[in-house]
Amino acid sequence: xxxxxxxxxxxxxxxxxxxxxxFLMVQVIxxxxxxxxxxxxxxxxxxxxxxxxxGGASALLMLISIWYAVSSLSAIxxxxxxxxxxxxxxxxxxxxxxMALIIYEWSQRSIPVGTRYGENFYTTLGVSxxxxxxxxxxxxxxxxRSGRAHFNRHNYWDAxxxxxxxxxxxxxxxxAYIYFYWI
Amino acid sequence: MAxxxxxxxxxxxxxxxxxxxxxxxxxIAFLLLNSITAAIRPDVGHPFFTEVSITIGWVGxxxxxxxxxxxxxxxxxxxxxxxxxxxxxTDWRRYFAFATDHxxxxxxxLTSSGCAFILAGGIAMTMRIELASSTMYFFHYSDQYLSAxxxxxxxxxxxxxxxxxxxxxxxxxxxxxxxxxxxxxxxLSGLGQWLIPAGVxxxxxxxxxxxxxxxxxxxxxxxxxxxxxxxxxxxxVAALTMSSVIVSLNLVVTIVFNRAPGxxxxxxxxxxxxxxxxxxxxxxxxxxxxxxxxxxxxxxxxPLNLFNAAGSVLTQLELFWLFGHPExxxxxxxxxxxxxxxxxxxxQKSLFARSWAVIGLIFVMMLSxxxxxxxxxxxxxxxxxxxxxxxxxxxxxxxxxxxxxxIGTLWKSRYRLTTPGLLILMSIFNFLHGGVTGVFLxxxxxxxxxxxxxxxxxxxxxxxxxxxxxxxxAAMYYWLPKMSGRMYNEFWGKFLSxxxxxxxxxxxxxxxxxxxxxxxxxxxxxxxxxxxxxxxxSIAAWTLGVGFVLHAVHIVWAWxxxxxxxxxxWNGHTxxxxxxxxxxxxxxxxxxEVIDGFYNYxxxxxxxxxxxxxxxxxxx
Numbered sequence: 001x002x003x004x005x006x007x008x009x010x011x012x013x014x015x016x017x018x019x020x021x022x023f024l025m026v027q028v029i030x031x032x033x034x035x036x037x038x039x040x041x042x043x044x045x046x047x048x049x050x051x052x053x054x055g056g057a058s059a060l061l062m063l064i065s066i067w068y069a070v071s072s073l074s075a076i077x078x079x080x081x082x083x084x085x086x087x088x089x090x091x092x093x094x095x096x097x098x099m100a101l102i103i104y105e106w107s108q109r110s111i112p113v114g115t116r117y118g119e120n121f122y123t124t125l126g127v128s129x130x131x132x133x134x135x136x137x138x139x140x141x142x143x144x145r146s147g148r149a150h151f152n153r154h155n156y157w158d159a160x161x162x163x164x165x166x167x168x169x170x171x172x173x174x175x176a177y178i179y180f181y182w183i
Numbered sequence: 184m185a186x187x188x189x190x191x192x193x194x195x196x197x198x199x200x201x202x203x204x205x206x207x208x209x210x211i212a213f214l215l216l217n218s219i220t221a222a223i224r225p226d227v228g229h230p231f232f233t234e235v236s237i238t239i240g241w242v243g244x245x246x247x248x249x250x251x252x253x254x255x256x257x258x259x260x261x262x263x264x265x266x267x268x269x270x271x272x273t274d275w276r277r278y279f280a281f282a283t284d285h286x287x288x289x290x291x292x293l294t295s296s297g298c299a300f301i302l303a304g305g306i307a308m309t310m311r312i313e314l315a316s317s318t319m320y321f322f323h324y325s326d327q328y329l330s331a332x333x334x335x336x337x338x339x340x341x342x343x344x345x346x347x348x349x350x351x352x353x354x355x356x357x358x359x360x361x362x363x364x365x366x367x368x369x370x371l372s373g374l375g376q377w378l379i380p381a382g383v384x385x386x387x388x389x390x391x392x393x394x395x396x397x398x399x400x401x402x403x404x405x406x407x408x409x410x411x412x413x414x415x416x417x418x419x420v421a422a423l424t425m426s427s428v429i430v431s432l433n434l435v436v437t438i439v440f441n442r443a444p445g446x447x448x449x450x451x452x453x454x455x456x457x458x459x460x461x462x463x464x465x466x467x468x469x470x471x472x473x474x475x476x477x478x479x480x481x482x483x484x485x486p487l488n489l490f491n492a493a494g495s496v497l498t499q500l501e502l503f504w505l506f507g508h509p510e511x512x513x514x515x516x517x518x519x520x521x522x523x524x525x526x527x528x529x530x531q532k533s534l535f536a537r538s539w540a541v542i543g544l545i546f547v548m549m550l551s552x553x554x555x556x557x558x559x560x561x562x563x564x565x566x567x568x569x570x571x572x573x574x575x576x577x578x579x580x581x582x583x584x585x586x587x588x589x590i591g592t593l594w595k596s597r598y599r600l601t602t603p604g605l606l607i608l609m610s611i612f613n614f615l616h617g618g619v620t621g622v623f624l625x626x627x628x629x630x631x632x633x634x635x636x637x638x639x640x641x642x643x644x645x646x647x648x649x650x651x652x653x654x655x656x657a658a659m660y661y662w663l664p665k666m667s668g669r670m671y672n673e674f675w676g677k678f679l680s681x682x683x684x685x686x687x688x689x690x691x692x693x694x695x696x697x698x699x700x701x702x703x704x705x706x707x708x709x710x711x712x713x714x715x716x717x718x719x720x721s722i723a724a725w726t727l728g729v730g731f732v733l734h735a736v737h738i739v740w741a742w743x744x745x746x747x748x749x750x751x752x753w754n755g756h757t758x759x760x761x762x763x764x765x766x767x768x769x770x771x772x773x774x775x776e777v778i779d780g781f782y783n784y785x786x787x788x789x790x791x792x793x794x795x796x797x798x799x800x801x802x803x
Contacts, residue, residue, distance in 0.1 A: 018439065022436065
């Protein structure tokens with residue numbers, strides 16, 4: 001009976017992981033639409049006023065945040081809850097810095113909205129920022145929950161899902177940066 | 184005030200009814216976010232309601248609605264590690280709140296879809312009242328008529344055709360048919376159900392913000408020129424498609440991981456195959472159209488020039504039909520699967536060419552993404568039409584596999600002409616006409632001749648009402664004894680089925696003729712020579728509408744008051760018939776161990792499960 005329950009739990013865990021990966025694959029599709037629309041309307045034109053250094057700094061912050069999130073997952077796999085919490089909070093902090101840079105860049109209005117490039121720039125990066133905000137909400141929820149849910153190396157699925165989502169949105173942000181600032 | 188069941192056994196906690204709380208929280212969130220937006224972003228003239236403010240207010244309202252109906256206790260508090268004070272209700276109230284039991288969610292979806300069907304059908308009746316005369320006499324302005332067409336089409340497509348078989352019967356039946364005790368992401372399906380009322384109400388009330396003329400397709404540049412009602416079209420469709428995406432995700436993962444031992448891919452029930460293929464289509468194409476409509480919404484609100492007359496209208500058309508044609512298969516693939524689910528049972532004969540029937544479903548799924556541009560032949564060069572014409576005609580081959588399996592099974596069988604059996608035959612007959620006229624439309628010469636006429640309207644109503652809705656009603660009668668433990672009245676079931684069959688074919692076969700006579704779609708008035716045929720269509724359509732309502736009344740009556748049904752009234756072999764009717768909370772006391780396929784009948788058929796004696800159904 002216990003063996004059957006263990007098998008069920010193992011299968012349920014595999015189902016959750018597979019399902020979440022499927023969810024993330026599905027979330028690629030909206031970005032394919034956005035990139036296609038940009039290509040259809042504007043080809044590979046990049047506005048000369050775009051600030052590649054500022055965009056680069058944002059992308060770098062996102063990569064650092066991803067690293068913190070992944071390392072927090074590694075910490076809980078080694079049963080180190082305190083390290084996991086610290087690194088998760090660092091990921092959130094750097095993620096907030098990323099959002100602040102995005103807001104600062106947009107407030108400069110170096111890219112006019114009323115141009116082909118500008119409308120695609122703001123829609124795609126805006127959608128990406130929406131995913132980032134959603135990711136931050138989930139990371140905060142997991143950080144709060146980590147104190148109550150007793151995560152350990154056998155029980156960390158929620159933190160894993162949040163991290164996977166954060167990595168996904170981070171990579172889309174970095175790809176969007178390359179696509180809109182360089183290509 | 185009603186009570187929900189509390190989480191503890193020691194006392195009860197009085198709580199507001201979840202739907203009432205949902206409405207309250209939605210209203211508060213709408214007013215709050217609308218007010219904040221109006222304060223931050225004052226538009227010219229400082230109106231309290233602007234297109235931007237109602238959009239943001241709507242997002243808040245939907246979140247408030249979802250939290251209010253129970254997602255707050257069911258999802259948000261657990262996410263933060265807080266144990267909710269109130270658990271899920273266990274009595275009839277569970278049908279009016281966020282639920283995680285796949286059977287409850289399935290019934291909620293069926294109810295939502297059924298109500299949406301009656302609502303959108305009622306709007307269709309007003310359209311037929313208008314078209315019963317060649318001059319305008321019911322609607323005052325043509326835009327009112329076009330808004331009615333759009334609301335009817337959008338509600339029918341996004342909350343009935345796409346939802347009833349997947350969210351409704353899929354949620355209820357798939358875990359039972361694969362021998363699972365639950366679905367994997369049960370909370371997601373529970374949440375998705377409550378997006379349906381939100382989306383339907385948004386669409387139904389959209390004309391309050393101004394008439395919109397794009398139909399269910401959101402066509403540009405019409406959308407960018409329409410009044411503000413088009414915004415509620417985008418938002419309503421966003422809610423409805425999100426519901427289908429999350430349900431599809433749950434069902435795919437459930438089918439892949441929660442099958443009972445022995446339910447191999449080669450033994451998977453036909454209906455489950457249908458739900459799997461259509462769920463994959465949903466997961467691919469619904470996010471695509473969601474993002475397209477979000478871009479159209481931003482076009483409107485910011486404003487941008489992506490798809491309006493100053494942008495690329497053609498890009499919007501391409502993006503819409505990339506989703507739009509697979510949508511047709513999203514609607515009918517589960518119907519194909521139902522044919523071959525029900526026919527072997529009613530014939531008590533082994534399913535003919537089962538593998539080919541499954542291959543047909545898979546190839547329809549794959550080819551459906553290669554045919555979209557046949558909707559745009561009037562926008563294309565001759566040379567560009569050929570591949571789309573070719574693939575559209577090719578898709579009739581895997582579709583034919585579903586017919587082949589059905590006819591092969593019927594061949595020399597002693598088919599039981601019960602109500603579901605009869606309705607399935609009617610569905611096959613109807614879809615044959617919809618399909619054959621689809622092949623006509625795939626040919627550019629015919630397509631260019633009948634483009635935007637009522638011929639096209641008749642064609643797709645033959646596929647969607649004739650194919651999907653008839654199959655849906657058949658499935659409701661077929662599984663009614665399972666879901667309710669009660670039986671319908673066979674006389675009334677057959678009588679009403681013949682009623683809708685005659686009314687449907689009278690209405691829509693005449694619509695082919697009126698289209699060939701030159702009547703355009705999207706017009707509330709027409710030349711007087713088309714009046715007699717239109718009057719026939721209107722009378723038949725009203726008769727059809729009444730027939731559908733009577734079917735609904737009959738099913739609801741049977742559910743509550745019908746005679747007790749036997750444990751397995753059809754002698755079906757699929758696993759749902761091996762548990763009580765209605766099934767217990769976790770479906771099976773013992774997990775079934777399947778050792779043979781579900782569609783083998785006859786004297787030489789082997790037992791299907793190894794532990795049959797342990798699975799003996801108990802009447803509840």
